[in-house]
Amino acid sequence: MAALIDAGDAAIGLGDVAAAIGFFGRAQEIAPTNPRISLGMARAYTLSRRPVEALRLFAEAERGGIPLTVMAAERGLAFDLVGDAASAQELYRLVLSSGPNEDIRRKLALSQAISGDRVGFEATLLPLLEKGDFAAFRTRAFGLAILGDTDAAVGIARDMMPGAASAQIEPYLRYMTQLTPAQQAAAGALGIFPRSSNVGRDDPDIAAYTGSAGTTATTAGSNLAPAGAPLGSRAKARTAREPTSDRRTRRDQRRGAERSGRRQAPPSPAAAPPLAPPPPAQETPAAELPALASSGELPAVTPDPSSVETQPSPAQDEAAARAAAPLPQPLPARALPPVSLPPEPRESVLEAFAGLDLADGASTAPRAGAVDIRSIEVPRETNEPPKPAIPSRNWVQIATGRDIAALAFDWRRITRSAGGELAGKKAFTAPWGEANRLLAGPYESAREARAVVAKLTAMGVDSFAFTSARGEEVTALAGTDAAPNGPPPAPANPARNWVQVATGRDRDALGFDWRRISRKADGALKGKGPFVASWGATTRLLSGPYDSEAAAQDVVTQLKKLGIDSFTFSSKDGEPVEKLD
Known part of the structure; x- marks a missing residue:
């Protein structure tokens, strides 16, 4: 279970939300009430634009003992995605109180713009702008567009982006004031725009969101007050208003519908959230926003199971009926008929066909009108030697990235700062999810690779040992040379x-x-x-x-x-x- 949770967290880190939901779903089958699984599923649902379900799961994780500080960043984004900017900003500030975080600072600034706080928006973003943070300028463009200063937002896009890209993003900036706060948060934080028919109109579940106790952040002691109807009141009320015969008739109808495949049992409040990834939508990822001209749509969110009145499922009714029925009586013992065993199998195929030899003098010539199969040449398999399998090898991973050309630049930069520790080793790449590993090696053993990692770490070069699996493809990085011996010469353009x-x-x-x-x-x-x-x-x-x-x-x-x-x-x-x- 721990490995599945770690795999789900890693999948979220790589941006593979569908895989993360699958890992957390499998872990949930092992431990349905584990709060770490609720937290992981809530993070995945937030990134897949299912914020109402995500908030319910964040609340479950908090009730299970997960500290609020651990989930504050993603939970704040979920609040923004349902239009609750005040709760979102409270959680963003909680994250920033424990240390600087540029991504959360940008999200806080965007949330302040959505809530109309221009002074706070400008003040929050200013330190990042002074540092030359490119992503902060992007956030400022979206924030200004949300606040209605569209010309200034378009001006930033034109200054910071090539002409074709800025021309493609300009219509999105001009539409920002027509979006709902939830749609503005999805556009600015995730790069997801609604379809033109849904501009200014939230998804029904988001529109119906009211910040119930099941989805909002709780404060200390808020869970101590009793809530809901007294135990047993709902069951008694339902029994009082529904005669037994009516309940039996309704139960039989549900069973018939279930057998014919026309109805499924309603979820119980403790039922696990759907494990399937959300249906694909025409999305505009934040990193590729200028490349798309069509808009995306938030997928529908299933209702919060906690808001559905609990009804006995067909399976529960059937179990109750079985419990009330008399136990079957054992059948009287009777003698079994004798069983005849098959003959012993022959030891080999040759022995099985031993009785099919041709009689003496029999002819093998074909009969008149028959095809002489002896004249047909059957293609035979050649005994070519098999291709050698790719062996398992040991490497030092020094970087990751999607752009192979950029990895070549990283190789030259890192080998200059490695102080000769990578001397003689060549650059290789291996696929890693949607990215690529940048590897130095190969090394004779994992111990040798770990020793190099320790030396590089002491020099401030991030790296770790990696062992490729047998058959795993590892490709030489084109356009690169082996790492030089000894410290490299001073760069032409030092820092x-x-x-x-x-x-x-x-x-x-x-x-x-x-x-x-x-x-x-x-x-x-x-x-x-x-x-x-x-x-x-x-x-x-x-x-x-x-x-x-x-x-x-x-x-x-x-x-x-x-x-x-x-x-x-x-x-x-x-x-x-x-x-x-």
């Missing part, structure tokens, strides 16, 4: 600290911007530029380099006093930063 003063696509225009800004800077930028670096579809205009990030921050503070917007930027090892002519 450095800069101050970013503007962005733009036209470098000639950036040269004009530099002259304008440097005049206004009153000597603060003298001798420090201009430099440029690529940033998505646009270009950074930089001054520097500076000895430290603190020195760069001092310049930012000085420029701010002069009315010049800027922020610090740290380039990575190997990241090109060029002098602007």
Whole structure:
């Protein structure tokens, strides 16, 4: 069961929600009341746009002892997906109170925009914008569109994205004000837009959501108050208003319908949630949003079983009928007829056909009009040697990614920072879910691979040992060379600290911007530029380099006093930063 739960969590981490639901469903068959399974299923249902069911499962997990802090991030998103921004923001702030989390900060900002809090939205997002977080600019575009500042949102999309992509996303931004809060959350957080016929109209289950006690976050002591009707009241009331003969007739009707396959038993409150993944919809994933022009639709959510009145199922009625029926009496003993055993089997096929030899003088020639099968050449299998199976081998995994070309870049970057520990080893890739492993090796043994991992970890290089299974395909990474011996030479573009003063696509225009800004800077930028670096579809205009990030921050503070917007930027090892002519 623990392995199935871990597999479900890993599937969610890889974005395979359907597989996660399958793993948690199998674990639920073993332990139906385990709160970790309820938590995992709730996380999967949130990502598959079934927030009402997810909130019910989050509540079950909390009642089972899962701390609220463990589920606060995903539970907050589920609240946003039903339009309850206040509860969502409370949980997002709970997550941020334990430490910085850029993803949750972006979700909190989006939720504040949905609830109309522009001041809070801008303040929450500002630290990420100052760091140059590309995803924060995307969130700002969605937030501004939700708040009605559509032109500013479209302007951000045009500045940060290529022309074709920004043109495709522009219609979505212009429709954001027409969506419901739940639809705005799905669009901004998951990249899922409703069909045009459903714009401004929530799914029935979401529209009917009222934040019942079964789905909202609970506070300390809230579970101590008694709730619901007294024990036995529902059963007594149903018995009082329904004669026994009527109940028996209704039970027989249900049995007949069940046998004919026209009806299924209603779920009981303790029944497990559906294990099948949600039906596929025309979705717009957040990472591929500009590539799609059609809109998606949230799948229907099954009703909360806790809101359905408990009725005895046909299986329960049938069990009760069997319990009331008299036990069958054993049959009287009688003598069994003698059993004749078959003859002993022959030991071999040759012995079985021993009596079919041709008599002496018999002819093998075909009869008149028959086909002479002796003249037919039957194709025979050749005794070619089998292809050698791919053996199991030992590797060191140093990165993962979907883009093979990007993995080649990662290989060159990591081997430079590995201090010669990967010397002589070549780069390989192996599929891993929807991504690919980047591997160094092979190594003679798993122990040797683990020793290399320990050395790389001490140098700050993330890695772990990996053993490929027998027959598992591991492919050499094209366009890469073996890792060099010894420490690599200093990179042409080492990591450095800069101050970013503007962005733009036209470098000639950036040269004009530099002259304008440097005049206004009153000597603060003298001798420090201009430099440029690529940033998505646009270009950074930089001054520097500076000895430290603190020195760069001092310049930012000085420029701010002069009315010049800027922020610090740290380039990575190997990241090109060029002098602007």
